[in-house]
Amino acid sequence: MEGVDILGGLDNIQQKLVNDEYAGELAFQLDIAALIFSARDGHFVFQPDLLSIFAFERTIGGLLSVSLDGESPPEIYSYDDISASRNASLDWQPSAIVSIDGEPVLDWLDFQAQNTTGLNQDPDTNWNALFNEIANSPGAVVGAMNAFPGVSNNYTFANGTSRVFPIVGIAQQDFDGVFDGPSFYQKFCNATVKMEAAATTTSSQPVRTQSPRRPESTADEALLGYPDPFITDEDGTLAGFFLDTDGFRDTAVLAVKSFEPTNDDSFIDTMKKFLEECRRRRSSHLIVDVSSNGGGNILLAVDTFKQLFPTVDPYHTFSFRATDQLEVLMNFYTSLAAELQDSSEQTFANAGGDSDYDASPLLDAAGQGYDNFENYWRPFEVHNDSFTPLARYNLSNVEESDIVDGIVVSGYGNNRDIAPQHFASENVTMVTDGQCASSCHTFSHLMKWQGKVKTVAFGGRPQTAGQPMQYVGGVKGSEIVYLGNLLPFVSMLYGNAPSEVIEAADKTGLKTLHELGNYTLYRSADPVSSTFASINYQNFIGQFDSSYTPMQFVYEAADCRLWYSVDMAFDITTIWQRAASEAFAIGPNSTDVFAGCLEGSTNAPSSLSGNATLFDNGNVANVTQFIPSTLNATTEDAADDSSSTDAPAENSALDAVRQTAYSSFRGFGVLIIVSLLVL
Structure with missing residues (x-):
């Protein structure tokens, strides 16, 4: 994958706004989504609100990339054609697809995989994600797309036949009260209106960062096939x-x-x-x-x-980028949580204890405890950036494990x-x-x-x-941080920290995050779960890797x-x-x-x-x-x-441009820049 300059891309978007080059909100949001998508980092996500209103699906029913003899390179087939040939006596045989919309099928699909559907860092994985397989049905090539891909696709087969399959649009939101452009924007894109609607149900209490639970399903549904x-x-x-x-x-x-x-x-x-x-x-x-x-x-x-x-x-083991804002957060929460160690675990957790911003429970690479912020916060320079020392979770710390993820790993503590x-x-x-x-x-x-x-x-x-x-x-990052989970920690800091901590925070990106973070969150596709506004938080570092390469x-x-x-x-x-x-x-x-x-x-x-x-x-x-x-x-x-x-x-090797682009991330500062652009 080629290198990506996220901040440079945002500068370009900002310049287009200044030059009044965007025809409307949709074109602007598509540029933002495409830029962040180009990082190919499944933890780095920001899907703007407008791109959650409709979904588009191809009606061909799925594609297969299969080798007929198991040795020759795969060909592309319609899933429905292959399925029909297995379940009925037919007077025809499935024919491979050779082109889509007049373009050679492998070229067309590879473009989709690497530019419209693939969030993975590996191009072969992005390719696999396109297709129908039992573990991945129906495949991204026909699955719900947020950007309008056209009205149809023309598939040409090796036997000379062609078929046109329409693309259908699905409204994913309630359109009550929407009757024109301004009312559409007011309902779906006005962050102030959305924040007011959610104010009565949104808690300001910090919570442990973890993936939102996926919708419940039965075992039969999950194991279909x-x-x-x-x-x-x-x-x-x-x-x-x-x-x-x-x-x-x-x-x-x-x-x-x-x-x-x-x-x-x-x-x-x-x-x-x-x-x-x-x-x-x-x-x-x-x-x-x-x-x-x-x-x-x-x-x-x-x-x-x-x-x-x-x-x-x-x-x-993992490391963090040693940013100024993370230093302020971890210093505050590690110290505050330590003061409440003898209090109830609920109060301890509410104060950020054993959270992403509490350094006290972390172990070093050799398994020794850091115990406090001063022992932990000793950044070093590598890859043209500053990173924290390596850290590990203390699996024997029952209280930490229970607060962190609700389980105690087998073989440790009371398990x-x-x-x-x-x-x-x-x-x-x-x-x-x-x-x-x-x-x-x-x-x-x-x-x-x-x-x-x-x-x-x-x-x-x-x-x-x-x-x-x-x-x-x-x-391959170790942990994701969702904007909706981070903001309560920032709010609690600004509401409870002493003046010298607030002054230190104001000199970092935390001030902008405090002022504009909620706006950013409510301009994302799903502010309630915060699933569509996130960054990679931990770099996974291999044991004995002296280069500290994520x-x-x-x-x-x-x-x-x-x-x-x-x-x-x-x-x-x-x-x-x-x-x-x-x-x-x-x-x-x-x-x-x-x-x-x-x-x-x-x-x-x-x-x-x-x-x-x-x-x-x-x-x-x-x-x-x-x-x-x-x-x-x-x-x-x-x-x-x-x-x-x-x-x-x-x-074949670490791409210097790509490495520089990633090391230049300033966490949610990127999303805050987006906030500034849409104001």
Whole structure:
């Protein structure tokens, strides 16, 4: 992905406003949305209010990117055509789509993936997100779009036929009282009106930053297209299966669709009971499917890893950008929370205790406590910017864990009772479509670097045949901060801090945030949940990485890449069986580990199996060497070793421009600039 200059882009938008170059509000908001989208950071989001009023959907019913023989590059088909051919006796065969709106189909789709639908940092992952798959139905190419994409699309097939499918618009808001442009703006875009309407229901009390809960669903709805599970949590977020096919009967499957269940306890208990059944059945192999897992509760991710590898101390370190505003916030809340340590936990939490802005519970990289703000706040310069020292969560701190995410990780504190490890590392593999992000990356990172678990990635762009694919293509930041969760902390500071703290805050971006933050929030698509106004807060830093490079900028290849077949679009067990065949060399016609992977996709330097030193001879390790500078293969490296190519040229090394652009972020200062522009 090419570099992005967010602040420069905002300057350009501001200049267009000054020059009166915008025909209207829509064009202005589209420019803002496109600029922020271009960062390809799933934690950095600002969707303006106008873009939430309508949704647009393509009516073709979904597309498939499948290889008919499993080896040749995929072709594009209509999902409905392929489905019909499997369920009825037809006098015709599905024909591949060769162009859309007169443009070669691969070019048209790749443009959509990288410019209109893909929020991921990896282009192969953005490609996969377009298509209908069981874990990702119906795919972004037909899913709800916020910007008007036109009235129809013309699809031309390999057999010479063409079909036009209309694009439909759906109103997502109540239009009562809307009868012209001014009334439309007054109802949907007037932040003052919206703030007044919400004033009676909005709390000013600070709350712990975490992902808003996704809408509740039944397990049947969440697992549509899956076989009947042996066990599932309340809403199907986590499900356990046992394959019942010759050659795979000793293989268990754990489908982790998200780390954001409606009931954390149900999720953890389901994991425990599933592993108990694996022991009872003496299952010898485990597939962990994290396809289309967008993340969620980070401690659930750690807990899931811990239950699989109970003897390993999960190593998850992070840093923050050491901004002036964060220094003021953390200094205030760490000190204030410390004063209330002997009070009730509710009062302690209300004062910011164990929040994102309380440094006292954090551990350093070696596991020693910082205890207070002065010990923690020792910024250092790297990547042309200032960052805090590395920190870890104290998993043994029961009070912190309970306040932070409502759970205590298995093996720690008052939850020390944990079953012994059942599956050996070499008998576990992760399956992914690249659409693994946030806390899913945390889990996958622990599985790879400490659990020594191999990965099998499916799909990706046909144009990159002969190259590996990343196993995590989504955002790799450790934590997201929503504007709606941050603002109460800022308000509490301004309402309770002594004058010298207020004076210090006024010299930073906190003053602007205090004055304009609510306006910004209520110009976003959903101010109540704050889902559409957020930034990445924590940088995930790998153990022993002396370069302190955020994992977001580190290319990591899967151990094996495979194309999707037609059967895989309709029977997810065929995905699991193929992954087991390659990772474990089991099942009919299997010969050797990874023998059937796509040529050029194995033994990449950044894959686990491609680097013997990092692999530590396959031993589970509490200490894992991790040096990104040795993992980012360059184009020159690939030319020197044609048998072990790694990242494509566009991802081969840290892009200096991109790094500079990211390091120039001033958190919600970017969103505040947006506020100033729309005033």
